[in-house]
Amino acid sequence: MKIFTSQPLSDILAWAYETLKENNTLTFEVLNPDIGRGNYAGESVTVDDITYVYRSYKAWSDLGEILFCRMLTPKILTEHTVQITYEKLDLGDSFHHSDAKEEKYGTASRFSAIHKNEEPAFLSSYLRALRSVKVGTRKRILNLGINTGDEFDLIRSILSQEEYHNIELIGIDHSISAIEKARERFDEGNATFYVHDINDLASLELGRFDLIITIGTLQSPGIEFKPLFMKLVQEYLTPNGALILGFPNCRWMGGEMIYGAKAPNYPYSEMTLLYKDVYYCKKYLQQKKFRVTLTGKDYVFLTGTKIHSIS
Numbered sequence: 001m002k003i004f005t006s007q008p009l010s011d012i013l014a015w016a017y018e019t020l021k022e023n024n025t026l027t028f029e030v031l032n033p034d035i036g037r038g039n040y041a042g043e044s045v046t047v048d049d050i051t052y053v054y055r056s057y058k059a060w061s062d063l064g065e066i067l068f069c070r071m072l073t074p075k076i077l078t079e080h081t082v083q084i085t086y087e088k089l090d091l092g093d094s095f096h097h098s099d100a101k102e103e104k105y106g107t108a109s110r111f112s113a114i115h116k117n118e119e120p121a122f123l124s125s126y127l128r129a130l131r132s133v134k135v136g137t138r139k140r141i142l143n144l145g146i147n148t149g150d151e152f153d154l155i156r157s158i159l160s161q162e163e164y165h166n167i168e169l170i171g172i173d174h175s176i177s178a179i180e181k182a183r184e185r186f187d188e189g190n191a192t193f194y195v196h197d198i199n200d201l202a203s204l205e206l207g208r209f210d211l212i213i214t215i216g217t218l219q220s221p222g223i224e225f226k227p228l229f230m231k232l233v234q235e236y237l238t239p240n241g242a243l244i245l246g247f248p249n250c251r252w253m254g255g256e257m258i259y260g261a262k263a264p265n266y267p268y269s270e271m272t273l274l275y276k277d278v279y280y281c282k283k284y285l286q287q288k289k290f291r292v293t294l295t296g297k298d299y300v301f302l303t304g305t306k307i308h309s310i311s
């Protein structure tokens with residue numbers, strides 16, 4: 001088995017890329033990260049006269065993600081070393097490749113296997129955004145691209161029953177199967193779901209909302225991002241209304257949420273479109289006297305709240 005002691009990460013990366021061209025797994029022996037804990041990656045740790053370069057499990061897990069692999073449970077090999085194994089992800093196993101139109105994200109799609117609230121990076125950022133807009137004080141909440149309702153589910157789980165029942169929730173999506181499931185999940189009487197095209201909100205006569213949430217939806221093909229975003233702010237928010245916009249900066253493949261947005265015409269993650277859209281929204285909202293924060297990692301969350309609430 002390949003053993004790495006003091007080799008730089010650049011050598012390991014080059015070896016890994018080369019080996020994965022011919023193999024579906026990659027196995028090597030390194031210093032047990034528990035031994036050098038507290039060190040930064042790259043610091044030297046000497047045990048039994050062998051000098052190792054320290055790297056944490058987080059570093060090894062990151063490397064696996066960069067190689068589009070999942071990291072298997074490390075095995076203890078000796079008193080000081082462990083075996084790291086990476087297994088290639090099935091990159092074809094993804095909803096991104098589907099062209100099923102309205103049902104691309106339906107309950108029969110690969111997308112329906114995703115539970116974002118179980119991914120720490122998503123959950124922590126979404127929770128932070130909900131808390132920063134004081135979701136329990138909002139009376140009418142609109143979600144565009146609600147799918148089966150996971151984003152409402154978290155709201156329900158963090159509020160008291162009384163707070164939750166005082167809120168009117170409206171979710172819109174063009175997937176019939178996703179909306180049917182959302183209706184089953186939210187039968188307490190305060191949630192309404194529409195199978196509808198987000199481009200035609202006017203015909204629903206929805207009124208205004210204290211909070212608009214839309215995650216992973218406004219940048220979809222078939223949606224004109226900027227005009228829709230401006231319309232939401234101008235015509236669908238109450239004077240003190242708030243916004244939570246979630247921009248994906250990841251791909252879902254082979255059971256994993258992989259950091260980095262895939263851009264057309266690039267074989268690697270490229271973020272111009274993400275930064276452009278996020279920055280556009282931030283500038284626009286600031287001009288309209290919103291306080292805007294940007295948080296998150298695999299999903300970038302833009303949260304907009306009014307600087308001075310209007311009474």
Ligand SMILES: C[S@@+](CC[C@H](N)C(=O)[O-])C[C@H]1O[C@@H](n2cnc3c(N)ncnc32)[C@H](O)[C@@H]1O
Binds near residue numbers: 146178214215222
């Ligand atoms: C990437 S999914 C995100 C779903 C959910 N917000 C989440 O983050 O898990 C985008 C959602 O928007 C819906 N969608 C896309 N374009 C739409 C449109 N023009 N009208 C209505 N729904 C649309 C899709 O059906 C899908 O459920």
